[in-house]
Amino acid sequence: MQKLIENSPIKWHHILFFSLLVAIIPHTGFWFDLNNDWPRWSAYALEHGLSQIYNSDTNYMPIYLHGLYWFGKMHGTKELIYANSYQLKYFFLLFDFAGAIAIAYALRKYYTRQFAEYMLLFNMGYLYCTTIWGQLDSVPTTIVILAIICLFERKLLWAALFCTLSIYAKLQAIVFLPFFVILLVYQLSIKFDKTLIVKMLAVSIIAQLILLSPFILGGTFSNFLKVVRESVGFFPRVSVNAFNIWYLLLKQDPSTINDTLTFASLTYKKWGFLMFFTLSAITFLPLIISTLNKILSKKTLDQDYYALLWLTAATTAIVFFFVNTQMHERYSFPAIPMYFAYSLLTNRYSIFALTSVAHLMNVDGANKYLGLNPYKPEFTAIIFGIILFLSLVRLYKGFKFKLILS
Secondary structure (H helix, E strand, C coil), rough: CCCHHHHCCCHHHHHHHHHHHHHHCCCCCHHEEEEEEEHHHHHHHHHHHHHHHCCCCCCCHHHCCCCCHHHHHHHCCCCHHCCCCHHHHHHHHHHHHHHHHHHHHHCHHHCCCCCCCCHHCCHHHHHHHHHHHCCCHHHHHHHHHHHHHHHHCCCCHHHHHHHHHHHHCCCCHHHHHHHHHHHHHHHHHHHCCCCHHHHHHHHHHHHHHHHHHHHHHHHCCCHHHHHHCCCCCCCCECEECCCCHHHHHHHCCCCECCCCCEEEEEEEHHHHHHHEEEEEHHHHHHHHHHHHHHHHCCCCCCCHHHHHHHCCCCCCCCHHHHHHCCCCCCCCCCCHHHHHHHHHHHCCHHHHHHHHHHHHEEEEEEEECCCCCCCCHHHHHHHHHHHHHHHHHHHHHHCCCCCCCC
């Protein structure tokens, strides 16, 4: 038992610090989320049942709705749900801790820094969405992080579970699907196992059935599919308070412009897609070539590859946030822990620090809870542009367009 405790990634100081945060984080947050949508959907599920929650106006994926249902069951009445909606922050905070601890533990053999996870857990940019805003961005992000770690370490059944859960936590996690595919192709090229593939499919299918069965049996599955179909276009504005490239390209406030308007025969939304897919291809190329070389040379994945993997993932998160339309202020969040992982592997922390600052400036610039950003949105957009530029430079520094054929 003593050895089990010593080898556990969760230490006494994590529990102590978590308890401290629970005691001091404010009971207020972004009103429309913490005091309106969350308790309203939770109360609806309590009154009508989880199976009917997609008959409400919710546009969230099943994992969070399951959580809201049990939150309502825990409190029992509509009045208590509304009075205690701030307690949802504690649930989100568990994922903030899980993400930080998972990265620090999984990468522990590559660095010597003590208490590395606290570079995230003391990071206001990392904790703001949970502790101040009251949003769940840490939930899908941590699940994606666990999926990448499990794929790298060839824990493929766990990887199948986390890959599946990530999409059902937040649909935007689909931008990380290429990482799941690339790592899976490598692992199966090293050792192809039909039985393992069947087991992975079974894990994924069972997880989906558990999540979706209430809506299938309750006759609201079509409403769930409608939420998925309408997720692109739900907020048809060029920006939903994301201080990104559109603040640099347009004279008018992008949050007031419909993204179906056209420029040079293309809508702003299509221009965003065009920039996203172009920059994504540029971002992924070094990782794809490196993976192919690992497969062809039958080499194991090493520290340099791991660093490239996390840098590519973080850059993808920034590209997604920076050039697409309809982006919310919080959507750069996944880049923070991913740049942190890259920093631990390379001992280079500048992009991680810049991203933490830029994200904090954006979310508080929109929420204005702490008043930390007195500058115009264009200033924050420039910082994000610098982050993207530095990331691409790092990706291509020393990179060779060469396949090892023997």
